[in-house]
Amino acid sequence: MRVMVTGGAGFIGSHLIDRLVARGDSVVAFDNLSSGQLEFIQAHIDNGKVTHVQGDVTDFESVLSSMHGIDCVFHLAANPDIRLGTKITDTDLNQGTIATYNIVEAMRRCDVKRIAFASSSVVYGENAPLPTPENHGPCMPISLYGASKQAGEGLISSWVGTFGLQAWIFRFANIIGTRGTHGVIFDFIHKLKADPSRLEVLGNGLQEKSYMEVEDCVDGILHVMEQSNDPLNLYNLGSHDTASVRRIAEIVVEETQCKDASIEYTGGDRGWAGDIPKAMLGIDKMLSTGFDVRFNSEDAIRHTARALIQEIGFKQEMNK
Amino acid sequence: MRVMVTGGAGFIGSHLIDRLVARGDSVVAFDNLSSGQLEFIQAHIDNGKVTHVQGDVTDFESVLSSMHGIDCVFHLAANPDIRLGTKITDTDLNQGTIATYNIVEAMRRCDVKRIAFASSSVVYGENAPLPTPENHGPCMPISLYGASKQAGEGLISSWVGTFGLQAWIFRFANIIGTRGTHGVIFDFIHKLKADPSRLEVLGNGLQEKSYMEVEDCVDGILHVMEQSNDPLNLYNLGSHDTASVRRIAEIVVEETQCKDASIEYTGGDRGWAGDIPKAMLGIDKMLSTGFDVRFNSEDAIRHTARALIQEIGFKQEMNK
Numbered sequence: 001m002r003v004m005v006t007g008g009a010g011f012i013g014s015h016l017i018d019r020l021v022a023r024g025d026s027v028v029a030f031d032n033l034s035s036g037q038l039e040f041i042q043a044h045i046d047n048g049k050v051t052h053v054q055g056d057v058t059d060f061e062s063v064l065s066s067m068h069g070i071d072c073v074f075h076l077a078a079n080p081d082i083r084l085g086t087k088i089t090d091t092d093l094n095q096g097t098i099a100t101y102n103i104v105e106a107m108r109r110c111d112v113k114r115i116a117f118a119s120s121s122v123v124y125g126e127n128a129p130l131p132t133p134e135n136h137g138p139c140m141p142i143s144l145y146g147a148s149k150q151a152g153e154g155l156i157s158s159w160v161g162t163f164g165l166q167a168w169i170f171r172f173a174n175i176i177g178t179r180g181t182h183g184v185i186f187d188f189i190h191k192l193k194a195d196p197s198r199l200e201v202l203g204n205g206l207q208e209k210s211y212m213e214v215e216d217c218v219d220g221i222l223h224v225m226e227q228s229n230d231p232l233n234l235y236n237l238g239s240h241d242t243a244s245v246r247r248i249a250e251i252v253v254e255e256t257q258c259k260d261a262s263i264e265y266t267g268g269d270r271g272w273a274g275d276i277p278k279a280m281l282g283i284d285k286m287l288s289t290g291f292d293v294r295f296n297s298e299d300a301i302r303h304t305a306r307a308l309i310q311e312i313g314f315k316q317e318m319n320k
Numbered sequence: 321m322r323v324m325v326t327g328g329a330g331f332i333g334s335h336l337i338d339r340l341v342a343r344g345d346s347v348v349a350f351d352n353l354s355s356g357q358l359e360f361i362q363a364h365i366d367n368g369k370v371t372h373v374q375g376d377v378t379d380f381e382s383v384l385s386s387m388h389g390i391d392c393v394f395h396l397a398a399n400p401d402i403r404l405g406t407k408i409t410d411t412d413l414n415q416g417t418i419a420t421y422n423i424v425e426a427m428r429r430c431d432v433k434r435i436a437f438a439s440s441s442v443v444y445g446e447n448a449p450l451p452t453p454e455n456h457g458p459c460m461p462i463s464l465y466g467a468s469k470q471a472g473e474g475l476i477s478s479w480v481g482t483f484g485l486q487a488w489i490f491r492f493a494n495i496i497g498t499r500g501t502h503g504v505i506f507d508f509i510h511k512l513k514a515d516p517s518r519l520e521v522l523g524n525g526l527q528e529k530s531y532m533e534v535e536d537c538v539d540g541i542l543h544v545m546e547q548s549n550d551p552l553n554l555y556n557l558g559s560h561d562t563a564s565v566r567r568i569a570e571i572v573v574e575e576t577q578c579k580d581a582s583i584e585y586t587g588g589d590r591g592w593a594g595d596i597p598k599a600m601l602g603i604d605k606m607l608s609t610g611f612d613v614r615f616n617s618e619d620a621i622r623h624t625a626r627a628l629i630q631e632i633g634f635k636q637e638m639n640k
Contacts, residue, residue: 125481137458140474140480140554150474154466
């Protein structure tokens with residue numbers, strides 16, 4: 001099968017490509033390398049299994065010219081920085097909503113029929129019951145990133161209803177793991193690298209969310225796509241529990257061996273305007289397909305912290 | 321209060337302005353007159369109660385320059401032709417989603433805090449329980465128009481969560497009445513005017529939806545806004561029952577006195593790709609505010625047919 005992965009050189013995209021290559025797919029990795037890194041997929045490129053297209057999903061012509069002959073699109077590309085929406089308001093509109101329009105419209109024109117889309121738990125907004133099932137409503141996102149994910153879902157479902165697309169929409173928990181380029185663990189390690197004596201935490205640390213390890217995530221995507229075949233398939237992907245930001249800070253301090261670091265909280269019940277203090281996805285539907293995660297939240301966090309400390313080169317820095 | 325009504329010279333907008341002027345508001349009617357007509361609000365303009373701005377909601381600078389000093393925005397402007405999305409795919413993206421971004425972003429920059437938004441029952445998609453309550457999920461629209469309304473809702477809710485906007489989102493049933501510029505009754509009358517011997521109906525005529533008279537709709541908007549005061553207020557607006565397209569065709573044939581017209585069905589369970597065969601909004605939340613409609617579906621249809629026959633000048637044509 002010939003597949004396109006948007007954001008293919010990025011955090012989740014590159015892990016997904018590992019699996020797609022392993023199952024024998026031919027892959028177009030569409031990525032502008034704004035946060036992705038070619039080295040994540042370089043081995044596959046060298047082996048001729050993956051072609052990198054240096055393109056931007058906001059550029060319709062570029063998307064269109066790469067779409068010919070594709071059997072299935074995995075649309076993962078997006079602005080990775082949720083907080084950015086509090087300062088710049090058109091990033092998620094352009095890189096989320098309009099980009100997704102470009103993808104499905106290019107698919108329509110090239111008669112490409114299957115899409116998997118990386119949506120997010122943040123579409124549920126706040127005050128949803130926890131754990132939140134797929135049929136929760138109304139979904140009222142409070143971040144601009146969440147609004148763009150919801151808009152992307154709606155575009156895809158309308159292309160399913162109007163033009164006969166088949167789609168898998170995945171609402172992700174917080175995905176963490178190696179090759180991370182953003183997120184709370186990544187941020188904490190960088191902060192401690194800059195100043196091992198203190199770690200500033202946005203909010204009061206009581207924010208509590210569900211974390212999923214990235215290889216669990218991509219395995220879940222492919223498993224669910226094999227097990228479901230409706231015109232539109234909607235699945236939460238997450239783990240069985242949550243962890244607090246306070247606990248993440250403690251684990252990162254432990255793993256970086258910054259034992260004397262003082263953890264300082266900026267206060268307030270959320271990290272920034274549009275942050276959701278508590279989130280946990282209901283995963284019964286995912287489990288019903290026969291898929292389960294290897295890691296729960298805290299294990300995934302420790303596993304990720306150790307890996308990122310290696311990748312970021314924290315210890316080498318400490319030993320200087 | 322100084323308010324802006326986008327789509328203010330249009331079908332629902334002009335009726336809303338009648339009420340806003342009656343309660344003493346000063347109104348900016350922002351309308352590009354693509355389907356709206358200045359004559360609908362000319363009397364208010366002449367009286368100095370309404371200012372018309374010939375602007376397009378897709379033009380951010382135009383929206384921004386009209387936003388200063390506004391207390392509340394009623395955002396009704398949108399592509400009125402749901403079927404268009406089956407042929408031209410970027411109309412709803414531009415005139416729906418991006419336009420709504422322009423509105424809320426201009427509000428943010430001008431510190432305008434209150435918005436009422438005309439969403440639609442079509443955000444629920446198909447296969448929703450009937451009557452459909454506001455908390456139905458997941459909302460998976462099947463038309464591009466529905467996708468743009470859902471995207472608009474999400475943008476507004478994210479501005480509420482991130483920038484402190486206060487919003488009222490109304491999911492409308494099929495709104496019908498005088499000054500209609502589109503819709504099934506309007507179409508049927510025009511078809512019979514062109515050929516009184518036959519009436520072609522898209523689909524099998526069994527499509528069944530809830531209809532609400534336009535003055536009921538605008539009264540409902542203003543009543544609910546007085547009775548609710550959350551940061552984000554979401555209400556279905558509709559009537560108590562439904563009517564079939566077949567029944568609408570019979571009523572229009574009766575009211576136009578085209579007694580010999582044969583009603584011909586194109587077949588299929590829906591009028592076009594993306595049409596929802598059966599829709600009925602749950603209105604318990606609306607009723608709980610103390611508001612009720614004057615017309616149910618069939619009465620609203622007959623009332624509208626009579627009024628539009630006058631407006632369109634059907635009888636004069638028949639008598640020639």
